Amino acid sequence: MKDAALDENAVRALATVESFTRGREYFRRGAVSDLERRGERIVAEVEGREFTSYAVTIELHDGGVAATRCSCPYDWGGACKHIVAVLLKYKETPGAVAERPALADMLGDLDREALMALLVKRAGQDPGLEPWLETELVSGMPGVTGKPPAAIDSKLVRRQAERLLSGGYARRHRWDDVGAVDEEAFAALIDKAKPFLDIGEGRNALKILEPVMEALVPAWREQADFDETLHEFFPPLGQLIAEAVLMSDLLLEERDDLMVRLDVWQGMLDDYGLDACLQVAVDALEQGWDEIGLDDVLAGRSRTWPPSGRSDWTTERLTQARLRVLDVSGRIDAFLYLSSAASRHGDSTAMLVRLGRIDEAVGRAHKWFRSSEETLQLARLLMDAGHVDAALDLAEWGASLAPESNRLAGAASLARWLRDNAGLLGRKELALMAARRAFEASMSLEDFEVAQTLAGADWIELRAGLLTSLAAARHAWERTKIYLSEGMIEDAVRSVDLEMIPGNPSDTVLLRLADIAHASHPGWVVDIAERMAGGIMEAGQSRHYELAAQWLEKAAFAYDAAGRLEDWIARIDFLIEKHRRKHKLRPLLEALRLDVGTL
Incomplete structure (x- = not known):
């Protein structure tokens, strides 16, 4: 069954850049197994670290993703890497998907007696089924009966x-x-x-x-x-x-x-x-609805709530509850008055979109919105309501605002949304502008690569601008990774913060950079490699001794490239003697000593 809306951009939109990147790695290394589709539900197992497997369930609707669940503890927002891996495998390898009948299809032809016998049989094996069914029947089944029961136990x-x-x-x-x-x-x-x-x-x-x-x-x-x-x-x-x-x-x-x-x-x-x-x-x-001044706000006679103008966490939550009740009860004017007076402009603009008052919603957003998160939420609502141009224009306006340093993640999400949707609609110039904004907010290799894909023949000019932004950025977590991907070895070497070494000795980016830079920057590689290996050996981290040996091997190549092979021999002999009592480490060091002749 083909799901037209479930392309790579749709998967990216569900997760953070890091989760998408790691999920893609999980997919590529074959961590996804037992991939099945039953009607509008996808289920699979994903192998995590230390032989732990996680169960993933994905609900589809109209060719897109309606809901996701994973048994892993991830709760940092968006889909986890396991869900991303399953979606990528489902999209990229349709032959690996086992089609199974949906539960409703399997049960549809059973008569009442057969269905009852099946439930009773399962209840005998599952002690939780019977009380669950009982609670379902007495606490309402709107999806089944169409109306709630008369009484709840x-x-x-x-x-x-x-x-x-x-x-x-x-x-x-x-x-x-x-x-x-x-x-x-x-x-x-x-x-x-x-x-x-x-x-x-x-x-x-x-x-x-x-x-x-x-x-x-x-x-x-x-x-x-x-x-x-x-x-x-x-x-x-x-x-x-x-x-x-x-x-x-x-x-x-x-x-x-x-x-x-x-x-x-x-x-x-x-x-x-x-x-x-x-x-x-x-x-x-x-307080209910009797709080002093609330009647005036609900009637539009006052524009400030609470009257003092100062609000705290509990006041905000009570206002949120009141707005929810006003919405359910159909008191739309009171909802708009209260949301505006309480500066809950996201709520008021969302209501205006529902009412079809699009120009008013956009105007209010331009006047009051200060965060990318609010802008993105409204842009999505506009897009879902079919107001495509208004959604893109609003997102373009939001992406042009300079984000606060602590809101870069929100700015990146808004720019990615604009980039992806403008690209799908053939608005290349707008998509490229958004791609640049997304990269400037995230400084991630993922956004750098997406920009390259979008740019096509315009990549040379865009690349120069992105690299200029990267060089000027105070903080860029993937700076070294980007330089390395572009073959800019000198810049990659300069970008490494030596004060953070030794940091993570299993850093794959530094390992790869040391491999590539050993001939052009042998002294730097020797310094980095020996610090990394030394941190492991001095701490006696026996489970990481093989990683220490990998770093020392890179040091050996750098010594050789610098014409200092005798220095390397003296260095490895010193380390063998120093760590002679570490029975798991010493054989690894001796093997490096024996490999000198192969350098």
Whole structure:
């Protein structure tokens, strides 16, 4: 099955430059196995380091990627390298994809009795299936029934949350593999409240969120000392509870009861340093829609929120919850007034796009946007809504702004989006401008190479400009790598920060540079190689002794190129004597001594 929208540019857009680059390396070395497609779902295994395999699942829609999951712990934004590797293999080697029937197709012809027998049989083998089904049936199945149930059993929801938190049948493990929590399934249980929030059913949402929180707080306290990610559930849970409270007409005793429980839960979290995680829910209960001055803002009679003009984290979160409720309830004018008064210009422009008020959205962006992230988000919304020219014009404006030093990553993402989309639409001049901006923001080899591909016959001129920018940049993580790729050995040598040596002795860029530069810069190679090898040998890092020998071999070639072979012999003899008690290292050094005649 061909997926026209799933090309390399689409894969690049899903990940950071580093994740894409490493994912491509994983794909090229054959780390992806068991690649299957079932309907709109791709599954595969990816071999990581130290023989660890990760399970990847990719959901497709309209030929593109709708959602991705990987069992690795990566959470730095965008798709991880394993997902990139799977997508590249899927795209580049269609013959390696095993086509399997989708689950719906396999079950479609079964009658009720056969399907029930199959579920009962599986439930006998999987202790988690029966309680999961029970919770599904009592907490809403909008995708199946088309409407939520009349009542939700909070006791069953809490029981299922406790089962998941106990780790009895988890798929994802913590570092110690003991009592692991199935975080993916737990997140799915929380998500069951969202369809109710989408239709303004705050009470039903609370019947899911409250028992989930009631189970989570004590479970987390038991493992707080070695928790790595479970605490991350508290802020979004507090946010969802705030939304549910704001859209529910709770009785006074109901509000008091929930307030007491929120205070108890937050107090238990305070003991472990998780301050104010649930404060937004507390604020929603205490202030609701009655906060002084809020009515004036919602009616457009005031242009500043909060009235003091000063906002903190919890105030921002409460404003976000209020905007969400205003949106769901269809109070669009109030939404626009509040988002504008609170300087949430990304929210207001997104709403304007939804309303078809494109010129107004773009004008507001030009007036108020100060970050590349906001510009990129709006440009994507415009593109998705079919306003292609407006999206490209906005992105071009955003890419022309000088980014702050701490926002270079956002500037690079915006420029890449503009580069890729302008290129696809045949806007070469715009694509080249964006390619240059992307490189100036990232200083990465990946963006350098993409610019070369786009430039074609214009590459010579563009290359000169990119290299000038590279030379002038204060910080460029891949500076040496780029010079090396361009055969600029002198510049590559000068770009190495000697104060950082020894740094990472397995740095493949430095290893390659030492290989190439040993004849033209023998003294430099000797210095670098001996520092790298010395760091390993002096520290007694036996697992890296072979790497130390690799560095010393490069030193040997440099000594020979400089006509100093006798100095090398004296040096290796000294090292053999110095490290004679290191039984794993000494044979490697002696082998280098014996290889002198082959130089």
